[in-house]
Amino acid sequence: MEWKLKTFEELTNLEVYNILKERTNVFVVEQNCPYEEVDGYDLVSHHLFKELNGEVVAYLRILPKHAKYKECSIGRVIVKKEYRGTGLAKEMLKRAITIIEQDLNETEIKIQAQQYLELFYGSFGFKTISDVYLEDDIPHIDMIYKSSDK
Known part of the structure; x- marks a missing residue:
């Protein structure tokens, strides 16, 4: 089970389908939160994911700086329910930070995180930079990561 990193253009039709299916399962169905899951940012993002038996079991997207924020950003972080607690999220986030620092040569990462x-x-190494606010009725915070703070 290898990690895949692809631009939107490199994704196969089936990979796009499976990614959107799992993101919808987690963010819309599981969290009972109707919102615009397909938001246009996928087109400019790098997609980091792991598949098992044709299913996406872990996924996040990396947005280049100036796409959503002035900083590079990580978003849509998910691990399929059956695979939570296995270390996949930690492994994926470490990999994403390394990709951002080494391949994209970025030193700052901004995220919108669910407060919990x-x-x-x-x-x-992410530090909270905002008060708690509601995004789609879910408490969120903004956080920033700076390579120099490590």
Whole structure:
């Protein structure tokens, strides 16, 4: 089970379908939150994911700087329900930070995190830069990672 990193143009039709299916399962169905899942940012993002038996089991997207924020960004972080607690999220986030620092030569990463994940992201060096706010009725915070703070 290898990690895949692809631009939108490199994704196969089936990979796009499976990614959107799993993101919808987690963010819309599981969290009971109707919102615009297909938001246009996928087209400019790098997609990091792992598949098992044709299903996406872990996924995130990396947005280049100036796409959503002035900083590079990580978003849509998911691990399929059956695979949570296995270390996939930690492995994926470490890999994403390395890709951003080494391949994209970026030193800052901004994220919009669900508040309950503040300690998880904090363990990677992300620091909270906002008060708690509601995004689609879910408490969120903005966090920033700076290579120089490591």
